[in-house]
Amino acid sequence: MNCREPVTEDQSTSILVDKFGRRVTYVRISITDRCDFRCVYCMDEEMTFLPRAEILSLEEISAVARAFSELGVGKIRLTGGEPLIRKGVMSLVDEVGALPNLDELVLTTNGSQLTKLSSGLVSAGVKRINISLDSLKADRFLQLTRTGNLDTVLKGVDSAVAAGFKRIKLNAVILKGRNDDEIIDLVNYAREKEIDISFIEEMPLGNISSHDRAESYCSSDEILEIISQTYTLTSSSESTGGPSKYYTMADSNSRIGFISPHSHNFCGDCNRVRVTVEGRLLLCLGNEHSVDLKGVLREYPGDLTKLKKVIVDAMDLKPERHYFDNNADPQILRFMNTTGG
Secondary structure (H helix, E strand, O other): OOOOOOOOOOHHHOOOEOOOOOEOOEEEEEOOOOOOOOOOOOOOOOOOOOOHHHOOOHHHHHHHHHHHHHOOOOEEEEEOOOHHHOOOHHHHHHHHHOOOOOOEEEEEEOOOOHHHHHHHHHHOOEEEEEEEOOOOOHHHHHHHHOOOOHHHHHHHHHHHHHHOOOEEEEEEEOEOOOOHHHHHHHHHHHHHHOOEEEEEOOOOEOOOOOOOHHHHEOOHHHHHHHHHOOOOOEEOOOOOOOOOEEEEEOOEEEEEEEEOOOOOOOHHHOOEEEEOOOOEEEOOOOOOOEEEHHHHHHHOOOOHHHHHHHHHHHHHHOOOOOOOOOOOOOOEOOOHHHHOO
16 A cells, blocks of 8 residues: 655655655665674675675765755765775765765764774764774684784774764664674673663575574574663653664663664654665665666666656665564575675
8 A cells, every 4th residue: 555645846846755654864885895893793704805896986975965965864974894895985075974964874883993084984974974883802802803903993992982973873784693602791891981782683684504594593682681780771752863772871861772673663653764885776675676776877877867867766666664583594685894884
């Protein structure tokens, strides 16, 4: 059933609404599929990355960001791979941060480049950052990331705190038998730094060989129960415009969030779409419904009106929900580094 409210001709170029009546106000743009880490839940140890000609140029990414901002999207998140290793990334951040209609520019990073770039990101208008951190043990961190250096990331967190972002959040993917014994340690670290932390259920994207997803799956409810044995948590109505469900603690400003694509499906009020590094407008993380924006950008260079029309028309392809099953072969074969974290 199509329950979308009628859209007038003028409105059609200024708002994005899908056929279920959900307004899209948030876009996540992947600016590279490359990363200096090889996290076990994100990609294979040996990855083949896309040729440069097949990914969007920085100028094309800037055009996509401008088109979305003119269509009423108030929040843009730059992702990867690791976005901060792309050559020329700060010029892109400057351009996107200066968009007049944008309420908030945010970024997800593994933290490896933050000692060099935190201050510049704040100056360019990045309001909030998410930093991936799955372990506080150096040897385990290396096992989970395959190439990452924990000390570098922790110094990056300190650099981000000193730079003065409006909000900093850690993202932790908990895997049974790998890092589930560090849940309280990670919460304590967030409390010490006076930053937030979200625990994310692993998403079944791409074929991986490092672990059995069904066996390693740790639900948000299990993590919540573990934390509640140490801290009294109060459910909060606070939202950052994404899928996290937050809890607060009376003795700390840190918030604890849960992103639960398996156990607590959040599709009903989904306000998000993604643009992959290849320039595909992905209407749902857990489905393959997509539209080729790269083709439009290259066939009609500089034509923002044409690009915006394609984006508006694509809203009818946004599905009602995703279906994730850790016990079955992955239906989505693209890895998170290509999709955008």
